[in-house]
Amino acid sequence: MPPGLKDVAQRAGVSIKTVSNVVNGYVHVAPNTRARVQEAIAELGYRPNVAARQLRGGRSGVIALALPELRSPYFAELAGSIVQAAELRNWTVLVDQTDGAAERERGLVARLRRHLIDGLIFSPLALAGQELTPDTSGVPMVLLGERVWHGPADHVAIDNTAAAAEAVQHLCDLGRRRIAAVGAQDAPTAVTARQRLAGYQAALAAAGRDGDPALVAHVKEFHRADGAAAMARLLDLGDPPDAVFCFNDLLAIGAIRTLLDRGYAVPGDVAVVGFDDIEEGQFSTPTLTTVSPGVDRIARTAVELLAERLDASARDNVRMVLPPREVRVDHRLVVRESTLGRLASRRA
Template sequence: MPPGLKDVAAQAGVSIKTVSNVVNGYVHVAPETRARVQQAIDALGYKPNMAARQLRSGRSGVIALAVPELQSPYFAELAGRIVHAAERRSWTVLIDQTDGHAERERNLVAGLRRHAIDGLIFSPLALAGEELARGGDETPMVLLGERVSHGPADHVAIDNTAAAADATRHLAGSGRRRIAAIGAQDFPSAVTAQQRLAGYRAALEQAGLPTDPALVAQVESFHRADGAAAMARLLDGPQPPDAVFCFNDLLALGAIRTLLERGCSVPGDVAVIGFDDIEDGRFSTPTLSTIAPDLGRIAELAVDLLAERLGEGEAAAGPPRELRVSHRLVARESTVGRDSR
């Protein structure tokens, strides 16, 4: 016979109820007790009876994650972190890509694709708060990203404006005086770009530097090709920049490619900083300075909030919560050079 809860409890020296709490991901278990139970589970090779659990709880043990695009390294890494956080609760994660299309996002919110899931972690791009509230069903949802703040569900994000200001101050602090921005967007759903542009402008003002509209480059999307093309336009202007803040790392990698093709030294002639701390930037030449959001914490909070909404008591029924996650500035070769690192 395969090992059961009773066998795990005996091995760990705890009650069957405690083992059940650990297996089901309840948060109110002492860390040392949780570790002891997990060691017993691993030693015995215990596997939960998912069918029996679903019958008892009325839950499927499946949640969904919906993001705008999986080809983005940021969202790919975030998805991996959420999968690992969900595994600790024995949850399976279904991953969907919306491409930022309003109709796909409406279908998710309306529940047309949520009949077999317990909850949804959703990073909307097209829908705003009112439409999210209007179209939702009773399935618990946690929102990520900048599109919706103080909306109809729990929300986890970083402070984009403060992070962008940190990136711009880093450039100004190194003596750069013509600091450009790549990534501006003026359509209504471009909240991320608008917040990062606001942080850029605030930091320039704080440093006593003028905001030159000619140094703010618009892009259609946050991809490498957009960054390369925007950098070319800036270099062709009457007064090229000596530093560039790119609104994500893909834009920055594209910008660096153009700079090197034009014979510019990075950071000697133009310093470049990005945003997201994707793996490519750690291995580019030069390595890329960036803003690093705490992706692990974003994933943990999103899963924990969803678990609380699936539970009982005040946390399950309380008003939507707004949680901010920290970020840090990572200075690498693209702003400080190789010798001074």
């Protein structure tokens, strides 16, 4: 058995309460007594049971993070940023993958009460509205992504439509005339794809361009192979595009592979823009122009909102009374070689 407070107290010749005061940092302990207790702690190798202390205070120090797909670089980088933000508060993060499946998402929300979880950060794809109300005895939740707006919990997201429009406007400003979109989806849950398609269409309209439906390529998933296949279909058109806006960076990287394989120069023949600013895009050939959604800011904001809910509940028991908050995080367009070329992008 590891040494406990009683063992330290016996070794130091003091009461268990005195040992507890030293361990918890209370100032009203005589210096010589504190020194004896600290010496006994070092000799015995005593370590405070942080988990038990947190449970006595009504907290486990553990939060859950549920994401659709951990192999996606965007979600992997988001998970890493959330873990880093949580570590600053001495929280442990349990990570789960839902695959964007309704049953997995529903089961996740329903089973929280069986775990010692202080809160949940959740990026749903299938569920919406009241389906996301957790039956967890008041466990607070922060939602990420585009699936739910003005829902039952605090929500952090970017303005996808505005961000997509800015990306397409960049291509228009470069004088590109036939701008394609890669990433359209028809599924009811494909909210991200619909918002980015809306931004693409809005930017073309603002530039006085007539959108050609043939230049909108649908995909099943947002993966590299889907982008490569969609780009091949676009190049087989009688009048192929001279620019492509891809709804995420993986689609863009796949599209660039097809362009290079077919003998097209990027950006000389076809300019390419992605979305998400994953690390891979900084090292692709050419480097990828993309929309940065501010993953670190999303992570910090989500953790801060969760912490505020926990602090409010501990203070006033008003966790479920405070209205849900909507927080939009700023995005930015990161211009690189895939639209400006190597020399121009370096000057930019």
